[in-house]
Amino acid sequence: KAGVTQTPRYLIKTRGQQVTLSCSPISGHRSVSWYQQTPGQGLQFLFEYFSETQRNKGNFPGRFSGRQFSNSRSEMNVSTLELGDSALYLCASSPWGTGYNQPQHFGDGTRLSIL
Amino acid sequence: GESVGLHLPTLSVQEGDNSIINCAYSNSASDYFIWYKQESGKGPQFIIDIRSNMDKRQGQRVTVLLNKTVKHLSLQIAATQPGDSAVYFCAETEGLQGAQKLVFGQGTRLTINP
Numbered sequence: 001k002a003g004v005t006q007t008p009r010y011l012i013k014t015r016g017q018q019v020t021l022s023c024s025p026i027s028g029h030r031s032v033s034w035y036q037q038t039p040g041q042g043l044q045f046l047f048e049y050f051s052e053t054q055r056n057k058g059n060f061p062g063r064f065s066g067r068q069f070s071n072s073r074s075e076m077n078v079s080t081l082e083l084g085d086s087a088l089y090l091c092a093s094s095p096w097g098t099g100y101n102q103p104q105h106f107g108d109g110t111r112l113s114i115l
Numbered sequence: 116g117e118s119v120g121l122h123l124p125t126l127s128v129q130e131g132d133n134s135i136i137n138c139a140y141s142n143s144a145s146d147y148f149i150w151y152k153q154e155s156g157k158g159p160q161f162i163i164d165i166r167s168n169m170d171k172r173q174g175q176r177v178t179v180l181l182n183k184t185v186k187h188l189s190l191q192i193a194a195t196q197p198g199d200s201a202v203y204f205c206a207e208t209e210g211l212q213g214a215q216k217l218v219f220g221q222g223t224r225l226t227i228n229p
Binding site for chain 1: 164
């Protein structure tokens, strides 16, 4: 079974731009979660989608948004990029979600650098 | 608890020795815990999980111990190998049923000495 696939692997943007990251979950997984990883803050939860609906959201500004499609693939968007948005963005999938005592399986992330 | 800190705790062990990585969690209501391994340039990789109704669970060369009284989790790796070198994260669930999230610890860097 193919793992979680994230594209692109690397992105360089400038302040003020917007960016869209893509995630394809493991086949059959309906829950997709996004995390931001930085050296200073570690791994922080952004949001979770299940059946095209946002089920949970972390403490990030509204510039961070996401969506999920009917095939469970997900995208996240960051608008008006700031230097502090430079991070590794990780996507994780599971069959039904964290609340069902199932491990989330991660992709290798998209490394976003803001100049 | 929430991930914090730029400087990860580091554990150095000799190849072939056993490793014990510790984690303190913050939410006494957490009912599910996971250990992940993250190698350089990769995403976290699932190692083992445990539910709050258990105090021990074993996998291949790994054992997770859960002490709910003191809110402590540990990962034991037997006969460590060079490939075990990585950052290890514990994670706990937090939130209401059906809308839970994973909260990660700060991580521990494990280095294997030949």
